[in-house]
Amino acid sequence: MTDLSKSPMPVLSATGLMKSFGGVKAVNDASIEVAQGSITGLIGPNGAGKTTLFNLLSNFIEPDQGRVLFDGEPIERLRPYQIAQRGMTRTFQVARVLSRLSVMDNMLLAAQQQTGEKFWSTWFLPGRIAQEERDARDRALEILESVGLAAKANDYAGALSGGQRKLLEISRALMTRPKLILLDEPAAGVNPTLIKQICEYITYWNRQGLTFLVIEHNMDVIMSICDRVWVLAEGKNLAEGTPTEIQTNSQVLEAYLGK
């Protein structure tokens, strides 16, 4: 396992996570650790339990057992929205945009601690709300511009193409000002040019101080952007290391290719 003394303080660390669906142990005593400021990869064959692990970390599915520490505090008892409020935002494997809201509204929704989202404030603090909306709008436009979606700001999100939806979803996650973003297959179903772009955005935002945990099947993506990679197979940890270590790990190759 990892040499904890060398790595900086982990922003996220989970140990002993378990989840069964009926008799199937989808996640069976899995652990993961994401170092502050890193881009950490999570790979594994189909059905290894990667997405389930994501769901357990963000508590979209409650774990049967296990601990999850985010920023040094246990979060496994918190509700998903509370975890998001603390700065851990997730995306979904198939991009989920709010179709009948504009691209801009998708972005604005993601802003945190909005005064205007409280029922009574709508009546008593209109000035403050308008100011917050202006600020959020500026920030949203900035992000949308950086990913080339600014021209689509007033279109319905449902009118976007698959790749654009991926971009919107990542941008929206960014809009929450998170400490950690969990990306579930950001490159799935995306054309090669856009994959490259997405990788560039991720590394750019990472240099700005954002930490990522990325599930991805595309090995080129994992190898080019990740600092560390965790491998999951049949719900268990198989290996952990730098991309180069993982590439040459015989157990990993076995799990992917068979004996």
Next chain:
Amino acid sequence: MFNYLFSFDTGIIGYLVFLITSVALYGLFSLGLNLQWGYTGLINFGHVAFMTVGAYSTTLLSLAGVPLLVAVPIGAMLAALLGLLMGFSTLRLREDYLAIVTIGVSELVRLIALNEGWLTKGAFGVQSFPLPLENFRPTVATRIGMVAVITAIFGLALWKLGRRFFHQIRGAKNWQKRIVAIGSGLLVLLGVRLWLVSAIALYNFRSSPAANGLLFVSLITVAIVFWALERLVKSPWGRVLKAIREDEEVAKALGKNVFAYKLQSLMLGGFIAGIAGAFFAWQLSTVYPTNFEPLVTFQAWIIMILGGAGNNAGTLLGAGIYWAYTALTRDLERLPIAADQVGALRIMVIGLILMVLMIWRPQGVLGNKDELTLGK
């Protein structure tokens, strides 16, 4: 039929005042449902339960001597409280379960009203309760003031409606343009007619104080509620509701307390329906448990779908269309068939209209077509 459009006969005006009040009260009722379903995506098949609570609370409290201005908010708050109870027990369920539970709750509330005679007077119903403004005898100046208020409301509504249709015409193809233009022209004329009728009725307030008073109060209430709802759904608060309607998992992932928002939506919609319940009671001037069968809920659904779910102006227009239809098909009673068959026929035809609408304009009269072509 032409009488409705051109006559200023007292009887016709009286009937039209009844119709306008009905539009206002059903509009109010459906606005509550529209907040829940049109904006939040909650399948509420028991909306009439809120109306029942509102109607009974208001009338029973006012019979006990509580002033109407206090009784109505209490009734509405009790309806909202019912929303809280319903929400706590069901909002964590999947949406189809919510539908089943809500319809059950509405029947439960009606059966309580029927059987708890000590409180609700059971099948005998509640009668001779105070009505708003029934003893009000306004001076000429006051009446002119009331007419001015009504004029402002109608003026604003027609202006907004006109602007909306203007936008639709600009985006439409040629033949659609003509239909929209003719339709909106007729609607504006109809609006002017209804304004004239309301103005005359209010000016001759003494001709029927209870009915005219109810007309005035209901129009003001629906205007205020409409304004408040428009403001809410355009606020960040409303944005969260719409996000939940679209995909509540996303809302959760972005840090929104979905359960709390659903609860607020259900309660506020219930509050509004509770107010509508008071108007319902006042218009009928008696309250029986049979007034609150599930059919009333589905009238609200028809109204909302006709006008366009997720659109407050559309919902009010839907109420107008529904009552125009009801008024126009009243003449069918002259046909040589039994009265209950006429009733069935009217409902069948409205079903047919809904089906045609779903094919030709599935988004409702004022709904936005673009929204339907979007992928999930």
